[in-house]
Amino acid sequence: MIKFTNVFKAFPKGGLALKDVSFHIAKGEFVFLTGHSGAGKSTVLKLIYAEQPVTSGEVRVSGFNAAELRPRDVPMLRRRLGIVFQDFRLLEDRTAEENVAFALEVTGARRSSIPARVMRVLTQVGLAAKAQAYPRELSGGEQQRVAIARALVNEPTVLLADEPTGNLDERATRGVFQLLRDINASGTAVVMATHDLDLVRQAPYRVIELQEGALVYDSAVDEPRDQAASP
Amino acid sequence: MNLTVRESLIAFRRAPLLSALSVTTIAFSLFVVGLFGLVAVNLQDALRGVAERVEIVAYLLPGTPIETVTLAGKDIEAFPEVQSASYVSEDSALGRARAELVEFRDVLQELERNPLPASIEVKLKPRFRDADHVNQVADRLRGFGFVDDVRFGRDWVEKLDRLRQIAAAVGLVVGAAFAVVAIIIIGTTIRMAVLQRSREIAIMRLVGATDGFIRRPFLLQGAIKGMLGGLAAIALSYGAYTLINRWLIHAAFFSKEQAVAIVGFGMLIGFFGSAASVGRHLRRV
Ligand SMILES: Nc1ncnc2c1ncn2[C@@H]1O[C@H](COP(=O)(O)OP(=O)(O)OP(=O)(O)O)[C@@H](O)[C@H]1O
Ligand SMILES: [Mg+2]
Numbered sequence: 001m002i003k004f005t006n007v008f009k010a011f012p013k014g015g016l017a018l019k020d021v022s023f024h025i026a027k028g029e030f031v032f033l034t035g036h037s038g039a040g041k042s043t044v045l046k047l048i049y050a051e052q053p054v055t056s057g058e059v060r061v062s063g064f065n066a067a068e069l070r071p072r073d074v075p076m077l078r079r080r081l082g083i084v085f086q087d088f089r090l091l092e093d094r095t096a097e098e099n100v101a102f103a104l105e106v107t108g109a110r111r112s113s114i115p116a117r118v119m120r121v122l123t124q125v126g127l128a129a130k131a132q133a134y135p136r137e138l139s140g141g142e143q144q145r146v147a148i149a150r151a152l153v154n155e156p157t158v159l160l161a162d163e164p165t166g167n168l169d170e171r172a173t174r175g176v177f178q179l180l181r182d183i184n185a186s187g188t189a190v191v192m193a194t195h196d197l198d199l200v201r202q203a204p205y206r207v208i209e210l211q212e213g214a215l216v217y218d219s220a221v222d223e224p225r226d227q228a229a230s231p
Numbered sequence: 232m233n234l235t236v237r238e239s240l241i242a243f244r245r246a247p248l249l250s251a252l253s254v255t256t257i258a259f260s261l262f263v264v265g266l267f268g269l270v271a272v273n274l275q276d277a278l279r280g281v282a283e284r285v286e287i288v289a290y291l292l293p294g295t296p297i298e299t300v301t302l303a304g305k306d307i308e309a310f311p312e313v314q315s316a317s318y319v320s321e322d323s324a325l326g327r328a329r330a331e332l333v334e335f336r337d338v339l340q341e342l343e344r345n346p347l348p349a350s351i352e353v354k355l356k357p358r359f360r361d362a363d364h365v366n367q368v369a370d371r372l373r374g375f376g377f378v379d380d381v382r383f384g385r386d387w388v389e390k391l392d393r394l395r396q397i398a399a400a401v402g403l404v405v406g407a408a409f410a411v412v413a414i415i416i417i418g419t420t421i422r423m424a425v426l427q428r429s430r431e432i433a434i435m436r437l438v439g440a441t442d443g444f445i446r447r448p449f450l451l452q453g454a455i456k457g458m459l460g461g462l463a464a465i466a467l468s469y470g471a472y473t474l475i476n477r478w479l480i481h482a483a484f485f486s487k488e489q490a491v492a493i494v495g496f497g498m499l500i501g502f503f504g505s506a507a508s509v510g511r512h513l514r515r516v
Contacts, residue, residue, distance in 0.1 A: 049437075071442075072441065072442075074436075075436070075439045075440060075442075078436075078437065078438065078439035079438075079439035083437055083438075089433075089434055089437070091430075091431055091434060093245065102434075102435075102438070103438040103439075105234055106435050106438055106439065106440035106444060107438070107439050107440070108444070111234075150438065154438070154439070
């Protein structure tokens with residue numbers, strides 16, 4: 001469903017951010033994207049949601065070929081994805097509920113269907129009681145839940161999360177991670193970029209590791225090495 | 232309520248200062264254009280009044296039979312440029328002179344013979360009241376055998392012509408200049424509004440909003456601001472007009488059509504100003 005084949009990505013003034021990266025992520029999979037800062041994790045996600053053009057190689061995302069994407073296809077691609085960031089990216093002057101509804105309104109959903117769908121996802125992320133709260137009235141963990149609810153409300157096939165727990169303390173991290181696992185359990189693929197190796201070790205999910213733009217390890221094809229490295 | 236309408240109204244509430252600024256700049260730009268428009272309207276009226284008096288007088292040889300004159304009068308009225316041709320007999324010329332030149336009444340009274348010739352006064356249709364046509368008609372009048380002399384205020388007609396051309400050129404240039412300034416200003420204020428909401432625009436794009444969807448509220452908002460600016464400009468012009476009327480000269484105001492055109496122009500400026508700045512923003516990010 002997401003397929004990278006010999007992908008290179010060069011930024012105008014930044015050199016090669018990705019070098020010959022290939023992998024395939026199937027429907028319903030949970031994948032960790034790891035690597036040091038600057039390794040290219042965010043860049044991989046940006047290529048998936050067509051924020052950046054591919055320099056060479058092929059990127060396919062749920063039927064779209066990045067190289068053939070016309071500008072007006074980009075919104076259609078993004079409606080099939082849910083995207084979550086470290087900094088939440090909520091609109092400060094709208095309530096939790098309105099932030100989630102926003103994603104539906106923007107895509108032209110039937111107005112009468114919006115309130116029920118919004119409440120359903122807010123309930124799913126455990127924030128139904130705070131639907132009327134503004135972002136500044138919510139904790140970081142709660143804000144991230146709103147962002148996840150917004151990402152889910154269009155029923156995406158993949159949830160992309162770029163260090164979703166980067167700004168959260170341990171407890172909130174565990175909560176948000178559990179939420180992502182639940183979402184994955186109900187059939188949505190999750191691609192999560194993270195630094196948090198504890199989190200990665202905790203769960204039996206596939207790991208793709210990048211180093212200076214190159215894919216150096218993919219647990220789906222390489223020997224398991226965590227066990228080999230640590231006693 | 233429609234989402235586009237709601238979003239554009241929300242923008243007014245969220246950025247009241249910026250919105251007020253946009254409306255005011257449009258209002259003042261259009262006001263200046265409007266003032267020049269008013270001057271043009273009044274100048275046009277004034278010129279029309281002067282042009283009204285553009286007249287060609289053909290003095291007749293003494294003793295020309297009245298039948299000949301009547302026939303010729305018919306011919307002259309049939310000229311395409313001519314509105315009316317009226318015969319003024321020797322007697323009525325004298326009567327007129329007596330009425331108009333009160334100071335010389337006594338002199339005129341004592342005359343034994345009427346020294347004033349009869350004449351045909353020719354008035355042209357409004358659109359032919361310029362130097363070229365006046366000359367043409369005068370030449371043709373000279374062709375009649377019984378016409379002694381043809382007079383018209385040559386300098387006057389030519390000056391009027393020049394004045395008209397200058398007024399039109401100045402009005403056009405100044406109007407265009409201010410329209411351009413208005414477009415630049417509204418473009419800039421809308422650009423500020425766009426930048427202020429760039430975070431929101433980025434989020435909209437992230438969740439799959441099309442550019443058209445993002446653009447629409449800005450366009451509507453621009454058109455509304457332009458309309459409000461246009462209305463304010465008309466109110467300002469009306470204020471200026473009332474003052475001028477009271478203290479200076481009797482002037483004319485815009486016709487209903489001209490007022491509608493000003494508001495419509497404001498809407499166009501707002502719409503295209505927004506379209507330009509939103510378009511640029513969307514292409515860049
Ligand atoms: N817009 C850009 N223009 C130029 N260079 C860029 C741009 N975005 C990323 N890069 C470069 O690409 C490389 C990979 O960046 P990327 O953001 O993918 O790293 P990352 O793995 O997400 O790092 P982090 O863990 O710090 O978020 C870096 O060297 C970065 O400087
Ligand atoms: Mg990153």
